[in-house]
Amino acid sequence: TQVTGLTASTSYSFSVRARDAAGNVSSASNTINVTTSGGGGSTVLHEGFFETGWDGWTDGGSDSYRYAGSRSYEGNYSIRLRDNTNSSTMTLGSFNVTGYSSIDVEFYFYPRSMENGEDFWVQFYDGSSWNTVASYASGTSFSNNSFYTATVNIDSGSYNFPSNAQFRFRCDASGNSDYIYIDQVTITGNTGSAFGAGGNTITALGGAPQG
Secondary structure: OOOOOOOOOOEEEEOOOOEOOOOOEOOOOOOEEEEOOOOOEEEEEEEEOOOOOOOOOEEOOOOEEEEEOOOOOOOOEEEEEEOOOOOOEEEEEEEOOOOOOEEEEEEEEEEEOOOOOOEEEEEEEOOOOEEEEEEEEEOOOEOOOOEEEEEEEEEOOOOOOOOOEEEEEEEEOOOOOOEEEEEEEEEEEEEOOOOOOOOOEEEEEEOOOOO
16 A cells, blocks of 8 residues: 655654455554655755855865966856866865765866866765766867866765765866866755756856957
């Protein structure tokens, strides 16, 4: 028998009685207590537009830079990453994500002078180590001199969701003249299986500056 019309995230008690063709009814079975699952929802954990500063992100060092110019997707500023050193990063955290089933990291980027095969990564700190949750390579994922938007879905079934989660962008190019400009980063925590199930996406937006 299927029970319908229940409310999400609510406790119910059930018992059953058997009745035969003659109309005889048994005593009630043992009671079973159950709680329905949540209906799902989402919470914005962080937004970074970089118009007035780093918006909570940590400057990785000499190969990361708050840039002003036409390669910023939104407004005037973005974060430029180059090369592949330990300083080719921007890092955000920490967040308590233990209550979420998945996390979406949405961002916009503009690549310039990235050689074929050179890439950059989105990474997630699971409480004990960094995990590369998405990698984007020139010539495969993107072409130079165009805007893109991408969303990375991080699933709690694949990664540990700790009380001190962090997020990181890291460039993996070969030199100081290879650039990725990161802008308008939104990190969202999702509850319920119906949310955040779209997987990773990337979309070319065009609108490229030539300067």
